[in-house]
Amino acid sequence: MRVAINLLTDDPANPSGAHWFWTRVIPEMATRLTGDEQLHLLVSPASRTSHSDYGPGDYGQRVRHITFPWSNERRNLRTASEHLYAPLRLPLSGIDVFSTLMAPIVRPAPGLVVHFKTLHAYTAPGSVSPAARLYRRLSYPRTARVADAIIINSESLRHEVLHYLDVDPAKLHLIPEAVDHELFHPGDAADSAEQATHALRLRYGVTKPFVLFVSSLWPYKNCAGLLRAFAAAKRELGDRQLVIVGPGRDGPHAAELAALARELGIADDVVWVGGVPITETVLFYRAADVFVYPSFNETFGLPILEAMATGCPVVTSNISAMPETAGGAALLADPSDPEAIGQAILDACGPSADGLREKGLLRASEFSWARTAERTLDLYRAVHARRGGR
Template identity: 70%
Template sequence: MRVAINLLTDDPEHPSGAHWFWTRVIPEMAQRLDPGEELHLLVSPRTASMHQGYGSSVHHLMFPWSNEHPRLRTLSEHAWAPLSLRPAGIDVFSTLIAPLVKPAPGLVAHFKTMHAFTAPRSIRPEVRLYRRLSYPRTARVADAIIINSESLRQEVERHLDVDPAKLRLIPEAVDHELFRPGDPEHARDRLRMRHGVTRPFVLFVSSLWPYKNCEGLLRAFAVAQGAITGRQLVIVGPGRDQDYVSSLRALAEELGISDDVVWVGGVPLEDTVDFYRAADVFVYPSFNETFGLPILEAMACACPVVTSDRSAMPETAGGAALLADPDDPRSIADAIVSACGEDGELARKLGPERAGQFTWGVTAEHTLAVYREVHAQRASL
């Protein structure tokens, strides 16, 4: 069995969550390949170096462009994939969006979000239109569709005409070598020197899209300040829309909390560990998530978590987080105050146990099983 995995959505300058997913899953799958099984990774000259050292059964299929040129990348996926995958003897193609011509006997789609439908403002208009047109066709031609939560299953079934029998639920996981409890004081010292975090703090980690609800967190922090005096609010994550980031900073000024907010910006994934270890509470008040991996990252570091009571977040938290209504800053504020008290101590104990249920080895094993299932089905026709 030869499986080709489409990694062309990698942007070498701005690695996405999908990139981090595959860099964890591919080496785990490589360790589990049977004799005669191979993985072939679709990469470009700019991204090939991002996927090295996976073992002798993992190979590169070179394409001219990746996501540093989104339109050319999209064109090459549709035009080049059918011409290159069949001569390479690919049995199963794993991708987000199916090319216009099916390039291999089996096709597995990985749907990670339905944001083109549920959070359209987070996606550029041309990308949103492309996905809205492509997802229904992909759902029709795919032999199996991997999803990461029951919440996403509901969204897929709501927005697409899809055969429910095609859906395979495989949760994502935590890198437990990276995200684990550590010395909070050491972490605070590092943050003080590197980022100017000088006091106990409430933490937010996410790209700054409107649906992530940083606005609601700012309002909640202003409400909670009287009960959690002396704390800062630390915002970690890149600003994808500078106008929106400017509006958040203006809101902090309006609320009178700007002196207590630290805007860190984007940091490497490895650096977020210090923030989780040092924070009094991690707050993730998003309006919509199909999994919510930062919830588990924080839990794995023994950081109390406050998150939303909707979409996939309660499912991912599994009873180890405090839940709040993301539409109600008072609800978020009350949860933050609780997490900074005795409830936070309980969450510190429950979180690592919950996060420990999610490993990349299990995710890889189940993903590989879907590829084998699709290959066997096609081989029997």
């Protein structure tokens, strides 16, 4: 069985959550390959170096590259190559199963597995450019129709897929994402939080105890609601800062958030860190008094588990996939109600803190990339077996 995995949809200069997902899952799958099984990674010259260290000692045999001209740094050209070049190139490598986000116009392999990560073209259209939104709305229905299997990461996403698309429910396979426990853990030393705080003071100017938000600054992530909640609870929160970690991918919205902080009178208490390497976010989680994730829509909400795995109390929304991911180990609040978010923050910083830390560690331990990889590889095998018998 030869599986081709489409890694072209990530911009090498601005890696997304999908990049993190595959860099965790591919090595785990590589160690589980048997017989004549191989993984062929679709990369561009710009992205190849970030996908070059996978697999066990026989890496050269088990995990290989198929080079396409562009990845998402040239989105339109990348999309065209997926539709026009993939049906020509993949058969040359004898690909049996193609794993991708959108189905090419012509099927490039006998088996087709698609990963639906989000349906933001429908659920959060403002986070998607008009051209991308149109393309996705045209492509999703056809992709759902021709796919042999569709991987989703939550029951919430299953509900969205069935609501917006005409799809056979039997095609939907729930495979949750996971947390990297080698990176996200409370730390080996009792003073790990103090060490993290010292590092953040030196690197990013975080000088006080703080409430943490980690996410790209899209409107649906509801950083605006968090700013209002922080302002409402500021007196009871005492001498705490609000630390915002994440790139402002929507420039006008990022400017609106900064203006809102000034309007609310909390600008001096907000630290705009910007984007940081994912390996650095563990420092913020370890040092924070509470992590707040008040998004209006998530298909999984991986930062919830990352924070829990470090022993950080979590407050998140009571809608979409967030209660499902939190699994009873976070305080839930209405994301449209800043007063409710603020009260949950106060509870998480106070009487509920120890219980949330304990529950969060247990909840995060239920998710591993090894389990995600094993279930994904098993689905590839099942699709290959069905297609091979036709």
